[in-house]
Amino acid sequence: MIETRTEPIVRMLSGNEAVARGAWEAGVAVASAYPGTPSTEILEEFARFPGVYAEWATNEKVAVDVAIGAAYAGKRALTTMKHVGLNVAADAFMYAAMTGAEAGLVIVSADDPAMHSSQNEQDNRTFAKFARVPCIEPADSQEAKDFTVAAYALSEQFDTPVLLRLTTRICHSATAVTLGERIELAAKTPKFPRNTEKYVMVPANARRRRPVIEQRLHAIAQAAEISPLNRVEPGDRALGIITAGVAYQYAKEVFPTASVLKLGMTWPLPEGMIRAFAASVERLIVIEELDPFIEEAVRLMGIPVEGKAIFPLTGEFDPRVVRESAVAAGLLPESAHVPLIEVDPGPLPARPPVLCAGCPHRGAFYVLNRLKVPVNGDIGCYTLGLIPPLSAMHTCGCMGASIGVAHGAAKAGSPERHVAVLGDSTFFHSGIPALVNAVYNRSPIITIILDNRVTGMTGHQDNPGTGRTLQGEQTTVVEIEPVVRALGVRHVTTVPAFDVDAIETTLKAYLKLDEPAVLIAREECALLPEARKRWVPLEVVSDDCNGCTLCFRIGCPAILKGAELDEKTGRPKALIDAALCTGCEVCAQLCPRDAILFRADVTEN
Amino acid sequence: MKEAINFLLAGVGGQGTILASDVLVNVGLAAGYQAKQAEVHGMSQRGGSVTSHVRWGKMVYSPLIGAGEVDVLLAFEKAEALRNLSQLRYGALAVVNMQAIEPITVTSGGQPYPEDDHLRATLAQISDTATFVDGEGIATGLGNVRAANVVLLGALSALLEREGYVGPELTRDVWLDVITQRVPPRYMELNRRAFDAGRTAV
Secondary structure, three states: OOOOOOOOOOEEEEEHHHHHHHHHHHOOOOEEOOOOOOOHHHHHOOOOOOOEEEEEEHHHHHHHHHHHHHHHHHOOOOEEEEHHHHOOOOHHHHHHHHHHHOOOOOEEEEEEEOOOOOOOOOOOOOHHHOOOOOOOOOOOOHHHHHHHHHHHHHHHHOOEEEEEEEEEHHHEEEEEOOOOOOOOOOOOOOOOOOOOHHHEEEEHHHHHHHHEEEEEHHHHHHHHHEEEEEEOOOOOEEEEEEOOOOHHHHHHHHOOOOEEEEEEEEOOOOOHHHHHHHHHOOOOEEEOOOOOOOHHHHHHHOOOOOOOOOOOOOOOHHHEEEEHHHHOOOOOOOHHOOOOOOOOOOOOOOOOOOOOOOOOOOOOHHHHHHHHHOOEEOOOHHHHHOOOOOOOOEEOOOHHHHHHHHHHHHHHOOOOEEEEEEEHHHHHHHHHHHHHHHOOOOOEEEEEEEEOEEEOOOOOOOOOOOEEEEOOEEEOOOOHHHHHOOOOOOEEEEEEEEHHHHHHHHHHHHHHOOOOEEEEEEOOOOOOOHHHHHOOOOOHHHHHHHHHHHHHHHOOOOOEEEEOOOOOOOOOOEOOOOOOOOOOOOOHHHHOOEEEEHHHHHHOO | OOEEEEEEEEEEEOOOHHHHHHHHHHHHHOOOOOEEEEEEOOHHOOOOEEEEEEEEOOOOOOOOOOOOOOOEEEOOOHHHHHHHHHHHEEEEEEEEOOOOOHHHHOOOOOOOOHHHHHHHHHHHHHOOEEEEEOOOHHHHHHHOOEEEEEEEEHHHHHHHOOOOOOOOOOHHHHHHHHHHOOOOOOOOOHHHHHHHHHHHHH
16 A cells, blocks of 8 residues: 555545545544445545544544544544535534634545435535535546645645535546655644634634635635636537536536536636636536536526536436436437337346345344334434335434434324334434433333444444444443443343344333333344354254245345245245355244254254 | 447346456556446445446546446346346347346245346347356356356456457456456465356356
8 A cells, every 4th residue: 555666656446545545645644434325435445544543433523523623733634424424513514614723624525416325315515615615526536536635735725624525426436546645744743722712612703703714715716716626628619518526527428529617626616717618618508416506606607507407406417317418408419319228128026135134133123013113213224124024114314313203203192102223333323312312301212222233334334332443453342231321211121132032022011111211132243254153054944844934024035935835835935045044043033833943953963 | 459348247245246347447457448437336235236337448537337338248147137238238248147146025025036038038139249157157166156256257358359349469367467466365276267267168
């Protein structure tokens, strides 16, 4: 990773890897983040560089505060998150815009057009405008690296946080990058500032800072006019395109001869540059994903422009989306249309994501399905408890929402007992304040914490419960049960997540209570290396199986409908896929005819 | 050599499609193309469909390929080959691993899984060069089913040459060099044999 050769080194890097590399080259010393697709790999990659500190924070707001603290202390700092993470972190982001810092501060927002792995679609360029800070948008991995370095220079030149806005397609595409060297910044840590007028945002100080922020934005807009981040690519004067981010690539592919104004800084906008460009072309359009962010600003300048009247407002672009939209609008001739093949692939079986074989969340959802209670879910692998046949989730909005929503429903007089389900990392992220609220305001909700000992959905990141840091150091294990007890919950039970009877018995007892209760179902994610060592595929004793189908109701991908039919019922007997089964024994516990062997019986044979 | 080639890799999480697309994009670079690669993962760990786009060209802008513009389909699983057909142009080269990974909607949900005859007949409507490879069987025969992705890359390398997509200058060694940089040394001999077995299987 560290190379000291003189000839340029070119690597295929994802946008995320490139941002990490750029942060390292820029001399970033401290990075803090909460995992979230499509941003997660930035910190994972950055953490591997020598001489840096990188951590998983409990949530995005904490991560931004940490980065701000490091930047106040005079070290370049990085924080990264998915788009909705910036909603969580907005409070910190907004005050950082007021104070500025002693060293460069870059906040990465990885937006997710088309919602590949998100609950909503939001264009976080608006956050930059809202906070009055610059927004930088790279269009490939080389720019992701170079613009990260540039963002730190900009941050320090203007004493402002910088929003580096990525999208899924930038984060998860690999393109060639010429690597650079690390900028060696002063090794000694300066004295922490005692500049209270700048760093203590009491109203009197905040009112003095407020005009400074406006002057700063004006100065950055002046600088944007000559910034190398923005460039004109002259071409045919009949059509001029203003574009940014990955949309630039689609614009160039579909309109190879047009004039292009490529904006690397999309806030504040270079008004003079835009006016000159508009005047140089006959027809002006904006090609941008999601909101008409640039388009509306250009229109406010009084410049005739088209954008969302031609290209979609929602979803992700690709060359086809841009080309077909342009053909429909008469920007391109009908001959530019690319016909699709007319071949019918026939009916195809759906391939929905499912809880993995051996997933420790399965037993709890099986029981919840049987209890027929309303289940308020949360963000994580366990959101897949929604999928049939488990079908045991009825609401899910954002990180940490489960407990508050259950509490609100209970307070509204919803006559059923409400259940909240969330994971270990989500509990640490934003479940704790909501649980305190339920205790304080006394609602009889049942909270199930599915503690699989890792942050699962984003790909096995460590969290406060794992005893390991992002950089692989041993640390204090924050145990969930004592935390829950300390919050004032009197009924707390921790059970092994594979013990279906214990989950059912506990929940049935909780249903009789009239106060908050918490069940912690604990078992390592089956895909963790240590858990894999314990895998023992179970077996079905075919003579004992009568095809009752009960085991199919847990939605386990390792349980197959076999070819052999039961003589009496004519139904297919169950078969276990030894390549997938981990031996969690949830199915074995449910089988009414004991036709599925437990681990001990399998290993004896 | 063609000026530009658009590859679509399609499979199921865990089949090694990501390594294969990583190899493919770097072979493109080594062959003197500009190359870009885009992954769609998200829920791949949870048994979902996985697709990856790889583009080689003199000048490549978009990392994504528009529907109807895929030149080469490398399908790691039969149903995923059919699922992605609409992305192909007529005459596209299709290389299909004859492995079925039945989703839960089939194994316990009762939906039918497409028949091989249907797969072959459907692909024949698009191209007469569709090629079917028993990557799983070949890799198992070599002692490690996980090498199936490299068997498929071997098959692809031979077909690209035979069908005129690339010239003889894109040699077997270029591919093997790229693979060597990406797999642990102790698996390199296995991968070399897997690659060659794929080349001779088509």
